[in-house]
Amino acid sequence: MSIEKIVEQALQDGYLTPVMEAEVGRICDNASELSIEEYMALDRMMGALLTGEVVAVPRKQFINVMEELVLTETIARIAEIEATSERTLDVGDIAAYALNRLPPLYATTEEGASWQRQRAKIELQELIDQQVSEAISRNLDRPNDGKTPMLGKGTGNEVLRQVSTLLQTYAHSFEQKVQG
Known part of the structure; x- marks a missing residue:
């Protein structure tokens, strides 16, 4: 979702949720430079937050x-x-x-x-x-023999490779159960 759409949604709802806030942060962190439209949207959001038109929902209320x-x-x-x-x-x-x-x-x-x-x-x-x-x-x-495949941390490609390996490991057992 773009910054403009997030701001539009927040203005419509009257709330800026933690998920929306995190997405704006992620976009800003990953962008080398923001567009004029994005800066204008962020300016609108700041104004709405300052006037109370939009309320930032705390991360954890309970x-x-x-x-x-x-x-x-x-x-x-x-x-x-x-x-x-x-x-x-x-x-x-x-x-x-x-x-x-x-x-x-x-x-x-x-x-x-x-x-x-x-x-x-x-x-x-x-x-x-x-x-x-x-x-x-x-x-x-649970077996602790190193044979049980587990997902580790890594890049997107590394996680994809691990998921593929897991699927290959268990697909044979699944196919036997379905056919048998």
């Missing part, structure tokens, strides 16, 4: 207390396991697995977050422990 609780539990459990074994566990994978199986607990203020934390410790701590345990168990059961 807190998911469940994320905090799951991360705290995950890190504590992983530290125990890694201290007594040679295994290295992925905090992100484990927390994501557990979070996908737990209810979110959103709050918009610190008081609301405190209330959600207390409620979760009383009503949901057992479920949190259970889901983190299940996530760790699944992570430990």
Whole structure:
């Protein structure tokens, strides 16, 4: 999307979302020089923001207390396991697995977050422990032999090559299941 279209959308909606703001930033970072139209659009946006015609939506207006609780539990459990074994566990994978199986607990203020934390410790701590345990168990059961292909970081072409390799690796199994 162009800067002009983003500004037009923001003026129409009355809001500049974090996604719109990031896209304008990306365009500006990647452009060696902006056009006069782009500068004019940015000037219109600045004026609209200053007058209140357009409101910039903050990046995060809420807190998911469940994320905090799951991360705290995950890190504590992983530290125990890694201290007594040679295994290295992925905090992100484990927390994501557990979070996908737990209810979110959103709050918009610190008081609301405190209330959600207390409620979760009383009503949901057992479920949190259970889901983190299940996530760790699944992570430990995953082969760590270097044969399991994983996507790494890299350029667009490198990621494309990795995705192609993954597809080639699993396509044979998929074709057998479909035909069989």
